[in-house]
Amino acid sequence: MERLHKVMARAGVASRRRCEELIASGMVKVNGKVITEPGVKVDPATDRIRVGGEPLELSPARQYILMYKPRGYITTMSDEKGRKKVTALLKDNTGRVYPVGRLDYDSEGLLLLTNDGDLTYALTHPKHLVSKTYQARVSGVPEPVKLKQMESGLPLEDGLTAPARVRLKSQREGNALLEITIHEGRKHQVKRMCEHIGHPVIRLKRIKFGNLNIDGLKPGQYRPLSGDELKMLKEKSGLGNTDKY
Ligand code: URA
Numbered sequence: 001m002e003r004l005h006k007v008m009a010r011a012g013v014a015s016r017r018r019c020e021e022l023i024a025s026g027m028v029k030v031n032g033k034v035i036t037e038p039g040v041k042v043d044p045a046t047d048r049i050r051v052g053g054e055p056l057e058l059s060p061a062r063q064y065i066l067m068y069k070p071r072g073y074i075t076t077m078s079d080e081k082g083r084k085k086v087t088a089l090l091k092d093n094t095g096r097v098y099p100v101g102r103l104d105y106d107s108e109g110l111l112l113l114t115n116d117g118d119l120t121y122a123l124t125h126p127k128h129l130v131s132k133t134y135q136a137r138v139s140g141v142p143e144p145v146k147l148k149q150m151e152s153g154l155p156l157e158d159g160l161t162a163p164a165r166v167r168l169k170s171q172r173e174g175n176a177l178l179e180i181t182i183h184e185g186r187k188h189q190v191k192r193m194c195e196h197i198g199h200p201v202i203r204l205k206r207i208k209f210g211n212l213n214i215d216g217l218k219p220g221q222y223r224p225l226s227g228d229e230l231k232m233l234k235e236k237s238g239l240g241n242t243d244k245y
Helices: 003-012 016-024 117-124 143-151 189-196 229-234
Strands: 028-032 050-051 063-069 108-114 132-139 165-170 177-183 201-207 220-222
Touching: 003 028, 003 201, 108 117, 108 165, 117 229, 132 189, 143 165, 165 220, 177 201, 189 201
Parallel strands: 108 201
Antiparallel strands: 028 050, 063 108, 063 220, 132 177, 132 201, 165 177
């Protein structure tokens, strides 16, 4: 048995406090009877709960995982070549979660995994795509004018790229390290941008995704998002306050 307001909050109705208010206001029925007293316990598996006349849909607890994807793993759910999936790196007790967006097989770095379909949709929707920052080791050392072109937009085969931020971080023995921030999510975008200016990518690592960064994690490691990180990410994705009432 579990407190009614907690069960409601877990189902995504609203925050716990708001759920308590909804109960007190007489909007919630359990097995056909209006419940207004606080602290009532229910069995989510057998009790019929309705909020504002709508049956409560109990979804599994939401999970948000920030992983350092190592190179040599795929982020898609199936692969005809039978290559290793990033989800194989998660412990067995982690529920089903799915990568948000993709990182190539040979790319590494920050990958968000979740079972929250609304957030995935919001984060990958072209209307409010969050920024993504990559470190790209490229062949040769690009001239400043090439970096400027990358920043203002390159005519790739699927259209002009949106404005980006590009910095030359360092250079050594015929290659350079670029830091590139983009807001789009086209397939192989960073590799295609670098290829276009004549400096193909040798190694690619994503270091930031919106307000999240990869600091403190080694390849293959992961951790849950903190409450603050999640709140900010939701705000950035345009979801903001997700209370339904
Ligand atoms: N751009 C690429 O080309 N590859 C990635 O994995 C991510 C961004």
